[in-house]
Amino acid sequence: MNIYSLNPEITEEAVPVQLGRKERHRLLRKADIIAAAEHVFALKGYHKATIQDIARQAQYATGTVYLYFEDKNSLYFSIIEEKIRELLRILIAKIAQVKGARLKLGTFIYESLRFFEMNKDFFRIFIQEESSLSIKSKLAKSPVASKRREMFNALIKEAQSEGLVRRDIETTQIKELLESILVSFAFNWWKEPSGQEKDLKGMTAIILDLFLNGAKKR
Amino acid sequence: MNIYSLNPEITEEAVPVQLGRKERHRLLRKADIIAAAEHVFALKGYHKATIQDIARQAQYATGTVYLYFEDKNSLYFSIIEEKIRELLRILIAKIAQVKGARLKLGTFIYESLRFFEMNKDFFRIFIQEESSLSIKSKLAKSPVASKRREMFNALIKEAQSEGLVRRDIETTQIKELLESILVSFAFNWWKEPSGQEKDLKGMTAIILDLFLNGAKKR
DNA sequence: GGATTTAATGAATATATATTCATATTTATG
DNA sequence: CATAAATATGAATATATATTCATTAAATCC
Numbered sequence: 001m002n003i004y005s006l007n008p009e010i011t012e013e014a015v016p017v018q019l020g021r022k023e024r025h026r027l028l029r030k031a032d033i034i035a036a037a038e039h040v041f042a043l044k045g046y047h048k049a050t051i052q053d054i055a056r057q058a059q060y061a062t063g064t065v066y067l068y069f070e071d072k073n074s075l076y077f078s079i080i081e082e083k084i085r086e087l088l089r090i091l092i093a094k095i096a097q098v099k100g101a102r103l104k105l106g107t108f109i110y111e112s113l114r115f116f117e118m119n120k121d122f123f124r125i126f127i128q129e130e131s132s133l134s135i136k137s138k139l140a141k142s143p144v145a146s147k148r149r150e151m152f153n154a155l156i157k158e159a160q161s162e163g164l165v166r167r168d169i170e171t172t173q174i175k176e177l178l179e180s181i182l183v184s185f186a187f188n189w190w191k192e193p194s195g196q197e198k199d200l201k202g203m204t205a206i207i208l209d210l211f212l213n214g215a216k217k218r
Numbered sequence: 219m220n221i222y223s224l225n226p227e228i229t230e231e232a233v234p235v236q237l238g239r240k241e242r243h244r245l246l247r248k249a250d251i252i253a254a255a256e257h258v259f260a261l262k263g264y265h266k267a268t269i270q271d272i273a274r275q276a277q278y279a280t281g282t283v284y285l286y287f288e289d290k291n292s293l294y295f296s297i298i299e300e301k302i303r304e305l306l307r308i309l310i311a312k313i314a315q316v317k318g319a320r321l322k323l324g325t326f327i328y329e330s331l332r333f334f335e336m337n338k339d340f341f342r343i344f345i346q347e348e349s350s351l352s353i354k355s356k357l358a359k360s361p362v363a364s365k366r367r368e369m370f371n372a373l374i375k376e377a378q379s380e381g382l383v384r385r386d387i388e389t390t391q392i393k394e395l396l397e398s399i400l401v402s403f404a405f406n407w408w409k410e411p412s413g414q415e416k417d418l419k420g421m422t423a424i425i426l427d428l429f430l431n432g433a434k435k436r
Numbered sequence: 437g438g439a440t441t442t443a444a445t446g447a448a449t450a451t452a453t454a455t456t457c458a459t460a461t462t463t464a465t466g
Numbered sequence: 467c468a469t470a471a472a473t474a475t476g477a478a479t480a481t482a483t484a485t486t487c488a489t490t491a492a493a494t495c496c
Contacts (some may be wrong), residue, residue, distance in 0.1 A: 061445040
């Protein structure tokens with residue numbers, strides 16, 4: 001994990017500012033703890049994961065966690081926010097590299113699947129908590145959420161103005177549809193413990209097909 | 219709420235057997251507690267809802283709850299199981315009254331939305347916890363879950379064999395997809411606090427349209 | 437390399453609340 | 467109506483764990 005990504009101000013910059021050695025060290029240790037916490041939360045869920053578990057996993061003492069994070073809850077949110085920010089950064093970058101709404105949509109799906117595949121622990125947390133009201137409402141207030149909305153909106157709007165996507169249904173609902181399909185497929189995919197190599201491109205094609213053409217037989 | 223529905227054996231019967239007065243009383247009191255718990259859980263979520271809260275809401279003392287339910291967790295499951303059973307009963311009955319896969323799918327969507335609308339407390343609980351892995355796996359073992367799977371399977375299979383729904387995608391996937399869309403749309407619908415009357419039929423049409431035809435402009 | 441600042445430790449504390457159970461109340465019985 | 471059985475009560479108990487903080491260790495400075 002890129003340690004700079006822990007700091008939103010720096011993430012925004014094209015070229016990360018060089019931090020002081022101290023501060024860099026601090027971010028690295030935060031990252032240690034985040035990585036450990038990500039694993040433990042994924043394994044046990046928020047409530048059953050104890051600070052002790054997390055500290056042990058990170059090879060620190062219990063109290064040390066509190067030198068780096070306010071409390072259990074804010075540690076939890078740090079993980080989710082950070083990961084969503086990371087995914088967002090990838091999506092924005094990759095989508096900018098292709099032309100045409102169809103390709104952009106495909107890229108969105110492909111890179112999302114890829115990210116989930118590479119961040120299974122986070123994905124577990126995400127599907128465990130994604131629909132939890134309290135977390136959704138907290139997350140909705142974070143700056144990363146509005147960025148995400150923005151990107152998503154632009155994606156669908158472009159597809160609509162290009163004539164690929166229908167305009168008789170609200171953009172919001174189209175967004176929901178796409179997200180529903182994506183989550184539902186990703187969930188089913190990783191639920192079954194097949195050790196096989198994932199065919200990301202094949203899966204992307206299916207999802208895009210379902211999104212655009214629906215479940216009706218033609 | 220129908221008190222008989224608390225007892226699976228009796229629910230199954232076409233005509234409920236007359237219970238002893240004692241037993242009936244007991245079920246009524248269980249129902250009191252369930253109703254109170256439903257409200258409190260919806261309001262505070264599982265962890266923040268205390269047995270005291272629930273007892274107070276039901277106008278019983280704390281300890282009384284334990285005369286009717288094993289523990290907090292089983293009370294929680296009783297609610298979810300009972301509600302899913304109730305929804306299932308409605309769905310099966312209503313779907314049986316219409317002909318053709320398209321109408322059946324529409325009925326499924328419409329009655330689900332209607333049930334969510336009429337059972338907002340339960341819906342809150344459902345979306346809060348539905349995707350929590352531990353709860354899902356516990357629920358999956360209950361008899362009501364397999365009945366639900368059965369019904370859902372039959373619905374999609376029929377749509378496939380009638381030629382309405384494509385067969386190049388697994389039934390399970392189609393099921394998950396429909397459910398994911400339904401829940402996500404319902405969630406977003408009721409999230410926004412528009413005091414207006416909900417247009418259930420309009421929303422049903424949109425969901426069915428998107429599910430079958432997808433987002434592509436035609 | 438000794439003094440001082442900074443960081444890490446983990447046992448002790450504080451708190452929260454699920455669950456129990458001795459007691460009180462209500463209901464049934466003869 | 468008196469006694470017994472069944473229910474309800476809520477204060478006390480047990481447990482769990484997030485958080486603190488006095489102590490120890492490490493890093494930095496002069």
